Amino acid sequence: MEIFFSGSIRGGRSDVDIYAALIDLLERHGEVLTEHVEAEETAQGLSDADIHEQDVAWLRQADVVVAEVTTPSLGVGYELGRAVQWEKPVLCLYRPDGDHDLSAMIRGNDAVTVEEYRDPATLEPVLASFVDEHR
Ligand SMILES: O=c1[nH]c(=O)n([C@H]2C[C@H](O)[C@@H](COP(=O)(O)O)O2)cc1CO
Numbered sequence: 001m002e003i004f005f006s007g008s009i010r011g012g013r014s015d016v017d018i019y020a021a022l023i024d025l026l027e028r029h030g031e032v033l034t035e036h037v038e039a040e041e042t043a044q045g046l047s048d049a050d051i052h053e054q055d056v057a058w059l060r061q062a063d064v065v066v067a068e069v070t071t072p073s074l075g076v077g078y079e080l081g082r083a084v085q086w087e088k089p090v091l092c093l094y095r096p097d098g099d100h101d102l103s104a105m106i107r108g109n110d111a112v113t114v115e116e117y118r119d120p121a122t123l124e125p126v127l128a129s130f131v132d133e134h135r
Pocket residue numbers: 005006007008009010011012034037042043051055073074075076079
């Protein structure tokens with residue numbers, strides 16, 4: 001099972017510790033292709049064109065997509081749009097106590113499952129059943 005994890009990078013890094021916790025949970029169920037989303041430093045020496053090309057290749061390859069969408073990010077939104085177009089299973093994780101209401105482009109999309117949560121530790125059964133459903 002190859003999992004594409006999506007989370008804000010240039011959109012803002014305030015949730016990076018949560019991304020790390022979610023990637024840890026997801027690694028119990030498969031290979032996370034985009035572990036770098038939790039890294040303190042993002043890749044050095046790659047052009048934006050290289051980043052885009054690599055990212056879209058991983059997205060194409062993935063069996064499922066899991067996105068943390070509390071911090072809005074153009075890149076995450078773009079990845080989600082392409083994932084839906086390619087009919088990938090998409091799970092979006094959202095904390096309603098944040099500063100931003102979730103976009104209607106995500107919450108209003110029947111092809112996207114939205115799970116609200118407060119503590120990443122509570123998501124273990126949700127992630128397990130999402131991955132198992134699409135294995
Ligand atoms: O350096 C990067 N590496 C990378 O993989 N991305 C991808 C993965 C993330 O899920 C998403 C974040 O987009 P943004 O940077 O617009 O917040 O884009 C984005 C960047 C920077 O835009």
